[in-house]
Amino acid sequence: MSAPQNEKRKRGFFARQSLLSRYLLIVLSAFLFIPIIIPLASMIYFGVEAFDGQTDRISLKYGNANELEAAWHAEARTLHGADADEVDAKLRELKAKYPEASMFWVDADGSTRLRLPEARSGVPDRWTAAEAIRFMKSSVGSDPFTVVAFLGAENGDGAFMALQMPRALVEGGVSGGRGTTFIVVFIFVTFALFTALSLWFFMHIRKRLLLLQAAMSKRDEHGLPAPVEQKRPDEIGGLEAAFNGMVEQLKAGRLLQQEEEELRKRLISNLSHDLRTPLTVMRGHLYTLAKENLSGKGKASLDTLERKTEGLGALIDNLLAYTLMTSGRYKLEPEPVDVLRLVRESAAAWYPVWEKAGIEADISLPAEPLIWQIDKLAFRRILDNLFQNIVRHAASGKYAGLYVEEIEGRVSLIVADRGPGLESGSMVSEEKGAGIGLAIVDYLLREMGLHWRRESSEQGLRILIYKEA
Structure with a gap:
């Protein structure tokens, strides 16, 4: 709320529209109820009594x-x-x-x-x-x-x-007992009116607060609350105005976030495309160097450069893919597929890589098919990212396992290694480099209605992929 509005609110603190002023009026009426209402009732009674006496005197048949x-x-x-x-x-x-x-x-x-x-x-x-x-x-x-x-x-x-x-x-008027009854009834009616006024006041406040609460609970298509109508310039009206201001700030923040997100996506996309050209040139020169007569130390350096170049290429591919996914431009076409057959094909493609890295592949998959509703290309990408993580982060364990287990009544595909695990400090630092790859795995599995979790121990890391029963 702006400073002029705050100043206006302070000036109108005891104004007629202020809830405090109306509440104080009710409290003041309660304090004055007893000392004023009894004399007032007596005055009204005696006035009515005097009028009735004159009427009765006129209407008496014999005086x-x-x-x-x-x-x-x-x-x-x-x-x-x-x-x-x-x-x-x-x-x-x-x-x-x-x-x-x-x-x-x-x-x-x-x-x-x-x-x-x-x-x-x-x-x-x-x-x-x-x-x-x-x-x-x-x-x-x-x-x-x-x-x-x-x-x-x-x-x-x-x-x-x-x-x-x-x-x-011969005697008009009312008996003395009627005066007491009149005063008691008058006080009771007045008290009932006072109670009804107080109840109406607080019920009116409660109704407005409930409407404001309901408005805060509603969300539009972007998950933001809708503004409310400011009905009165009192304290609740100030709360409604503050709520509307907050909604406007949230909308402005969301627009800014969307703009920044679009800028980030364009930057990653452009950067991925721009890095491909120098990476291709580097690969060409590495291929040329591989034909030269190099010393043992030179060949080791060349192998390191080739691995890093391949890792950089995979990282660029993952960046571009993740940008497409988060922008909603990565389309999936799920269909019934034998997942185990797809795993065998992917593992066969990665077998030479594992053999070169000294990793023993232990593939124990049942002959019976396991049919899931998946997108073939997306699931191949998931497997490629997981297999690549084994080569990059768990090659020291010299093991890659692929098998199926029934866990908690669900058939789970398990990709295991015997690397340092998540508890290792080196593994945590390396996980930062694998973050985009695993983020792609998480996104694609969720989009296909599948679930996954990681189980890390001293024996290595197990990644479980399963479908809810």
Whole structure:
């Protein structure tokens, strides 16, 4: 990410699009949740309570309890000095006015005179002081709402009349327990919303991170990840931008690597062709020198030059072949072939070379054919490279073995020698010169679906070529 982008990211650290700012907002809301939400819930409750109280007061059929009690006492005062018939008539009149109510009146002697409705039970026929006290005590704060008023002014007559009305008709509003329920429900709903907001916040982050992870796992035809879409200018957006920058750098590096690879291949190809001409001239002069009368020391030097010239020619051939292989221009045409017959033919061609180097050839191949799907020319090249390595790096062992063994359920062709092996320091240094030849062996075997491995010990080196079962 460039310096201006970094500076912009720093300036926007607590910006609205920043994940940190949004997370801090959620945390701050959590800290303010308890001290603010309870007073807020109380204010809302009392506001609703006040509104409901006014509505209930307007909708009460007979007014509230105080108004009904005052009206009942006023009616009782109008009956000062009235006889029984007048009180009965007044009570029936009030019953028509308050049809939901129950009424009765008691004269000065303590006898119940009229009950409305007349079938009403629970009212004694005769009232004693104990009965009156018990009635008044049971009526306080109970349902139905009860009002008792003495007849006449200033309770002068000793008679009284009682009204019992369902409390719901004279008392509006809600009970005190409803306020607690309201506050608890309000807090629970608010907490649920806060939890849902937090969960949404983190699920949104998780979803974006999973999308970024999936994008990192995808590869194009060149094995490189594809760039992702930067959706928001926050921290994850910065990560997406950094990932896209990395992808661009990988693409640029791959293009540079391809260009360098093509340059290397052209260089090797041109170098191989350019070296052939002086090598041909050298071979011609060596052939001419071989006809001259040379001393024993001169003949030994000439033999060394011939071997090195042949090795250089083989190295040039291998370089050119390896360049063709890695550039995809070395075409193989596999077909069913008797591998053992091909090995016998190649070994027969190399027998004079081994004999000249003093190498004893031990060829123990079965008569039964071993059919593999291979390219004949490619497999001959593999054998030539392996046989050449024996001559160049294991001639001191004076042995070249070719035989077949069944190892781990697989029939393996084995090329063995009794040279110094891979553990020898001289062998390791010589292996550097044989690296291209063995690289060609590895490439061709893989292309034909075959496998190989080397087993080195003090007795020499064994190279196993086999086909997976």
